[in-house]
Structure formats: C-alpha cells, structure tokens
Amino acid sequence: MWWARLLNIISGLLAGGVAASTTSYESIATVTVGSGNAASIDFTSIPQTFKHLQIRGIMRGSASTTSNDQVRIRFNDDSANNYAYHMLLGSGSAATASGTATQSQIIGMQIVGSGSTANVFGASVTDILDYTSTTKNKTVRILDGQDTNGAGYVVFQSGLWFKTPEAITKVSIFYPNGSTAGIGQYSSFALYGIKG
Amino acid sequence: MAAGSTYTPIATTTIGSTTASYTFSSIPSTYTDLVLICSGYGASVDGNVFVCQVNGDTGTNYSTTRLSGNGTTASSGRRTSVTRAFLSDASGLPNSSSQISNYIVNFMNYSNTTTYKTIISRANVASGTYPATEALVNLWRNTAAINEIKVFPDPSENFAAGFTLTLYGIAAA
Numbered sequence: 459m460w461w462a463r464l465l466n467i468i469s470g471l472l473a474g475g476v477a478a479s480t481t482s483y484e485s486i487a488t489v490t491v492g493s494g495n496a497a498s499i500d501f502t503s504i505p506q507t508f509k510h511l512q513i514r515g516i517m518r519g520s521a522s523t524t525s526n527d528q529v530r531i532r533f534n535d536d537s538a539n540n541y542a543y544h545m546l547l548g549s550g551s552a553a554t555a556s557g558t559a560t561q562s563q564i565i566g567m568q569i570v571g572s573g574s575t576a577n578v579f580g581a582s583v584t585d586i587l588d589y590t591s592t593t594k595n596k597t598v599r600i601l602d603g604q605d606t607n608g609a610g611y612v613v614f615q616s617g618l619w620f621k622t623p624e625a626i627t628k629v630s631i632f633y634p635n636g637s638t639a640g641i642g643q644y645s646s647f648a649l650y651g652i653k654g
Numbered sequence: 655m656a657a658g659s660t661y662t663p664i665a666t667t668t669i670g671s672t673t674a675s676y677t678f679s680s681i682p683s684t685y686t687d688l689v690l691i692c693s694g695y696g697a698s699v700d701g702n703v704f705v706c707q708v709n710g711d712t713g714t715n716y717s718t719t720r721l722s723g724n725g726t727t728a729s730s731g732r733r734t735s736v737t738r739a740f741l742s743d744a745s746g747l748p749n750s751s752s753q754i755s756n757y758i759v760n761f762m763n764y765s766n767t768t769t770y771k772t773i774i775s776r777a778n779v780a781s782g783t784y785p786a787t788e789a790l791v792n793l794w795r796n797t798a799a800i801n802e803i804k805v806f807p808d809p810s811e812n813f814a815a816g817f818t819l820t821l822y823g824i825a826a827a
Contacts, residue, residue, distance in 0.1 A: 483661035488686075488826040514687055514824065516763045516772060548721025548730030548789070555728075577797055581762035581772040603774055603791025607717035608734050612774075612791040614721070644768050648686060648826035650660070 482653045484508070490646040495520040498632035499641060501649045504589075506625055509654025511586040515647035516579040519569040519633065521640050527571070529641070530563035531584075532630045533596065533619050537562050540621040546614045564617030566631060567602035568610075572642065579645070580604030589626040595619060596626060658827075661689070666820040669813045672697045675806035676813065678821050681764075683799050685823030688761035690803065694817030695754055701746030701784045702807035704757055704777065705738040708800045712737055715795045720744060722788035738808065739792035742777035746784025747807050751814070753782035764800040771800060 489499045504511070517529065532541075543565045544557035567582035582602030588594060596619040603612035619626075631647060633640025662685070665678055681688070696702055707716075714735040721730050722744035733740060741759050748755060760774045773792040779785050794800075805819065 481659040483824075484659050485825060485827040514760075514762065514826075516769065518769075546721065546728070548719060550719045550730055550732035553721055553723075553728035553730045575770075575795075577768070577770040577795075578793060579763070579769045579772055581760070581774055581791070583760060583774065601774060601776070601789060603719060603789070604772065605717050605719045605791045605793040607793055607795060608732075610717075610719040610732070610791060610793075612719050612721045612730075612789050614789060644766075646763060646826075648824075650824070 508651030745779035745786035748782035
C-alpha cells in the first residue's frame with residue numbers, strides 16, 4: 459500500500475539509514491546442484507506476474523573443461539535454430555568480440571572446469587527483459603566471469619530468441635558437448651522477478 | 655509462486671567529510687548475494703582505482719580479470735595474487751565534482767562456506783583524465799562467508815564528501 463511505503467521511506471530518512479525493501483524484486487526459485495552433479499538446471503512454470511526476470515548464479519563444471527567454454531540457455535524447450543548472440547570477452551590479455559546468428563541456444567556463463575583450482579566458481583547475472591510479451595522477440599543480457607588467479611574471463615553478452623513471440627514459461631541452463639552431468643556440485647542459480 | 659520480496663538495503667552512507675576508506679561490518683549472512691552501489695569522486699588525487707578487502711584480509715588472496723574500453727581502445731588485463739579486489743582498474747576515480755564515477759559490485763553467494771568468492775564489478779567514469787567503462791571479475795581465495803567489506807581508493811586518495819555507498823542484500827528462495 460502507498461501509505462506503508464511512505465512510512466518506510468520516512469522512517470528510513472529519520473533513522474539516517476535507508477528505507478525498507480519495497481516489493482518490486484522477488485525471489486521465485488533456486489536450484490542448487492547436489493553431489494550427483496546435473497546435466498541441466500530448469501526453471502519451470504515461471505509465473506507471468508512480473509515484467510522482467512533476473513537469474514543470478516555461481517557455477518563450476520564437473521568435466522575437465524579448463525578454459526573459455528560456456529553453458530547454454532534455451533527457453534520453453536525450443537531447440538530449433540531460433541537464437542542468436544553476441545559477446546565482448548576479456549581474457550586477461552586481449553578484448554575480443556564475436557557473435558553467431560541462427561543457433562539452437564544462447565551462450566551463457568563461463569565454465570570453470572573440474573581441472574581448475576578447487577573451490578573456484580564462475581558467476582553470472584542474466585537479465586531477461588519483457589519475458590511475458592507475446593508480440594516482441596526476447597532479448598537477454600549477461601554479465602559473467604570467472605577468475606582462477608592466473609587465468610579467467612570476464613564477458614558481456616547479449617542473446618536473442620526470435621521464435622514467433624511467446625511468453626517465457628521455462629528457462630533451461632545446460633552444459634554443452636553432450637555431457638550428461640556437466641554442472642558441478644554446489645553450483646547454484648536463483649531466479650528473480652522484477653515488477654513493472 | 656514467488657517466495658517474497660528481496661533486494662533489501664542493509665546499510666547506506668554518504669561520506670560527510672574526507673575519509674580514506676569505508677567499512678561495512680557485521681554484514682548479516684541471511685542473504686545469498688550482496689550488491690554494493692557507489693557513486694562519487696576523490697578528494698584530491700586524480701586517477702586512483704576503487705578497491706576492496708573483505709573480512710579484514712590483507713593477504714595476497716585476491717585476483718582480477720578486467721575488460722574495459724576507454725573511448726578509443728578495448729582492452730583486457732589481469733592481476734594475480736594481489737592484496738585487494740579491484741572494483742575498477744582502467745578507469746580512474748576523478749577528483750572533481752563534475753566527473754562522477756559509478757560502481758555496481760556483486761558479491762555472489764557471499765554467505766556460503768564452501769566456495770571461494772567471486773565478485774563481479776561494473777565501473778564507469780565518463781569524463782576526466784582516466785575515463786572508461788569496464789567489467790571486472792575478482793576471486794577471493796577463501797571459503798569463509800563475507801561479513802565485512804572495506805572499500806577505498808588505491809593507492810592513496812580519500813573519498814570526497816558526498817560519496818555515496820549503499821549495500822543491498824538479495825535472498826534466494
């Protein structure tokens with residue numbers, strides 16, 4: 459209610475601190491990988507009551523990939539060539555740009571392979587804008603990176619899902635290269651909704 | 655169904671008089687991620703970078719990979735086994751109130767006690783002597799939960815009065 463928010467703001471100002479949380483950013487679901495590792499992480503039955511989605515996560519691969527590999531992202535189980543992406547990548551020594559059209563998935567966060575330093579996890583923040591629209595293609599932006607004290611990458615990415623527009627009800631994050639259990643233990647992804 | 659609202663302000667400050675550092679202490683472990691948003695400029699020296707240390711750790715337990723663009727060139731760099739996390743590196747903290755720098759820093763899964771901590775930062779300085787927009791990923795090689803964050807200009811500068819720092823907590827379902 460408006461008066462409750464106003465009271466929060468006033469109380470925050472009087473206390474010299476900040477106002478209490480509003481209700482525009484909500485946690486929807488979290489998946490944390492257990493000891494068996496995981497081939498994919500799926501957020502299903504995503505409520506259609508928000509304006510945007512954000513996925514925040516940390517991840518380590520269970521395979522021996524050591525550098526410059528990424529998880530993939532799909533929406534609504536669409537595995538057709540309805541995706542495109544661009545990325546700007548820093549390797550610690552050079553900045554490079556790349557992009558590919560007409561793909562079967564979007565490129566996601568950088569993977570720290572099981573051969574890398576123990577306990578190191580990459581991290582990502584993924585924004586999915588206007589995910590409920592049935593008239594617009596969906597655009598994704600990702601900020602992610604991993605650093606292993608001597609190697610690593612930091613990346614800006616954008617992705618497009620250009621299937622005939624439909625609301626996103628499922629997001630799948632999966633490991634490439636046919637691995638059946640490529641997302642390692644303690645990897646964790648949390649889905650949030652942002653109201654409009 | 656959504657589990658509830660989050661992205662909660664934990665603490666905020668506006669620097670009242672010139673100071674060399676600011677420390678968020680006794681950070682509750684009840685959230686999943688922390689987001690630190692800062693804006694302002696330096697008191698006197700032009701071009702310092704913005705760094706942090708966590709849990710009072712001044713050892714060489716941090717490392718950084720950077721991606722930046724300065725209006726002319728895109729570049730990437732790395733620092734290994736350093737004594738602080740670099741929340742900016744190519745951009746320089748201006749020393750003028752007309753040249754404000756902004757930082758958004760994500761401390762990912764800060765409260766777990768299993769993994770090393772990864773910190774992702776965005777820094778922007780649009781004008782001044784060292785303008786740049788950049789993204790940085792930092793590793794703190796420690797599995798402890800983060801309960802304290804000290805931020806400061808590096809190597810030697812003070813925050814000017816009016817520098818704002820706000821720490822938010824995000825709790826996953």
